[in-house]
Amino acid sequence: MKFEAVTIKDIAIALGLSTSTVSRALRDSYEISPATKKNVLEYAEKINYRPNPIALSLKEKRSHSIGVIVCEIANSFFSQAINGIESIAYSKGYNVIISQSHESYDREVIDLNYLASRSIDGLLISVSAETENFSHLQSLHDRGFPIVFFDRAVESIHTHKVIVDNNKGAFDATEHLIKNGFQRIANLAGSPHLSITKDRIMGYRNAIETNGLHYEEAYTQYCLHGGMVYEEVEKALDAMMALSNKPDAIVASADKLTTNCIRYFKSKNIRVPEDVALIGFSNLDIADLLLPSLSVVRQPAFAMGQIATELLLKMIESKRAVSDFENRVLPLEIMVRESSSKLK
Amino acid sequence: MKFEAVTIKDIAIALGLSTSTVSRALRDSYEISPATKKNVLEYAEKINYRPNPIALSLKEKRSHSIGVIVCEIANSFFSQAINGIESIAYSKGYNVIISQSHESYDREVIDLNYLASRSIDGLLISVSAETENFSHLQSLHDRGFPIVFFDRAVESIHTHKVIVDNNKGAFDATEHLIKNGFQRIANLAGSPHLSITKDRIMGYRNAIETNGLHYEEAYTQYCLHGGMVYEEVEKALDAMMALSNKPDAIVASADKLTTNCIRYFKSKNIRVPEDVALIGFSNLDIADLLLPSLSVVRQPAFAMGQIATELLLKMIESKRAVSDFENRVLPLEIMVRESSSKLK
DNA sequence: GAAATTGTCGGGAACGATTGCGTAAAAAAA
DNA sequence: TTTTTTTACGCAATCGTTCCCGACAATTTC
Secondary structure, three states, X not given: OOOOOOOHHHHHHHHOOOHHHHHHHHOOOOOXXXXXXXXXXXXXXXXXXXXXHHHHHHHHOOOOEEEEEEOOOOOHHHHHHHHHHHXXXXXXXXXXXXXXXXXXXXXXXXXXXXXXXXXXXXXXXXXXXXXXXXXXXXXXXXXXXXXXXXXXXXXXOOOXXXXXXXXXXXXXXXXXXXXXXXXXXXXXXXXXXXXXXXXXXXXXXXXXXXXXXXXXXXXXXXXXXXXXXXXXXXXXXXXXXXXXXXXXXXXXXXHHHHHHHHHHHHHOOOOOOXXXXXXXXXXXXXHHHEOOOOEEEEOOHHHHHHHHHHHHHHHHXXXXXXXXXXXXXXXXXXXXXXXXXXXX | OOOOOOOHHHHXXXXXXXXXXXXXXXXXXXXXXXXXXXXXXXXXXXXXXXXXXXXXXXXXXXXXXXXXXXXXXXXXXXXXXXXXXXXXXXXXXXXXXXXXXXXXHHHHHHHHHXXXXXXXXXXXXXXXXXXXXXXXXXXXHHOOOOEXXXXXXXXXXXXXXXXXXXXXXXXXXXXXXHHOOOOXXXXXXXXXXXXXXXXXHHHHHHHHHHOOOOOOHHHEEEOOOOOOOHHHHHHHHHHHHOOOOOOOEEEEOOHHHHHHHHHHHHHOOOOOOXXXXXXXXXXXXXXXXXXXXXXXXXXXXXXXXXXXXXXXXXXXXXXXXXXXXXXXXXXXXEEOOHHHOOOX
């Protein structure tokens, strides 16, 4: 079934004009008489003419759409970031095409090829937890394709990046636990391939050592899929809880890690914060409704999406190749609730 | 900054052939000699040629992309539904363009015009809570544009619809409360403009009356924005709780209504289920982690997205106009947890 | 009154790819 | 050798739009 749209040609034939004249009349060109303009405009309105964006894209070599690749839209952080992306993109007349990698490298490559071949003008990406090899992004970037990273950036690729101060966030969260009297603080970490994981571990370790505690290797456990699969979280936490001096507090370094951590505690009847305290990176908007209410490190997701989009559009619309890349680092917000409080 | 892609013309010039020959070689036409084919294929591979989808769209009058309009992607139900949509669309070579109405009629109209003018081949929509006037959809549908409704359908527009058995879902949820000994059951309802709201109220009322309870008008309160704004939920619940015989249980009829209801109870120190029991429509994947764990009516969101997309693609790819429209009604699942249990 | 200017508009190429049709050369049939 | 067939390719139109030119008329200038 096909949906036949009205074209400039239809107007031209109906009014006995040429397509060039109609086109010019619609664009309010000075070389068209007011009478003709009026005719064309009225007729176009009457038959509900809409310019064909595909024809325009072909001519302008610009699709006015941008691609977004995230691991999962059913994740508070990313859906909030996408809201930010959308708000800027739509206001500037750009379309947003969203793809999900589901934390899989293969899916990310497929999505990327698909998007790139669909003639998007630029890409916003937060790489998947599994991704170690960045050649698919590198080659596109080398050919001059506009890419902006947000949240999970690739260090080796030199382009705009919008990230948060993961180091400080993890430091503050860890220090908050220490200040509350916890001594054996573990770190439930995401994929070791991600730079954000490294930064968060660094902040965590720094807080431990700065405050005169002993940094314990076994207190940091990685989850390759960033907590997407419960089993990896379970395995990581099992390992921690099996230690002779098991942790009395945990810093969970990602949205899904945090919620699955809570699920683990619930299933094992481990009380929070009595048995183990918890603070986690999370953008969940019902963190306050959990049992116990959850202390979180919250990312400015909406703003990140907005800034990343602004940078991308600036790059797309710039005449010359951009070489002066920005590295925006946004602050994290710590929201203290019950899960990290010390009970007497 | 522009990203110059390789075209068929580049290959033709480099190999001293015509564009038609190159095109045919790439499509493995029988009228091209094996030697030429080999040359073209190898060179195309070498310079990483990708056909320009925009040029193809222009020629075929098909963009191979579908539009999706939902109220909010930061909503478990819709993000799960979008996952279902994506899974089918991508497997069939279609792109998905997502727009959010944020429950606003104006935004919905803008999104629709934008998408329609962006040459999408078809539309999946779950109408906004505010929408009363459906002429924007009707006129598109009248002109033969493929539209499939999911979840929130428009009764007056005759096309494929994928919905759930809201009546039975609300009936079962209400009856579950009655069976658990609750007597004064209230209904926190969504927008009165939506057919799903009417169906859910009908199921609720039916359960009340079938079980010999008295149907009380004041026990049903509407939220025009479907719970998106906390204040309307607060107002609705304030009205209920101010009644002389205030309810001892509540059926919340949408995702956001349910979570905001919990937020209300928490802020007012109303205990669940001791003071008021609660069961709500929700696709939240951490309903079991709330305090108390939340009894829910869960929609098969992923499957709904998949089915809706299959129907839409079938409509798009059908040669003739479709007139035999399906109305798929999927079952709801009730998951009983603590929030609706009767404590002695 | 002839020349220059201005106002309006149409023809046609271009964007990238596909495809019906035409045709040269080579191969097969006569 | 001549005619027919096959092979292998090129030309040009098409999709919808824009825009560079060219053109004709009316108007203004000298």
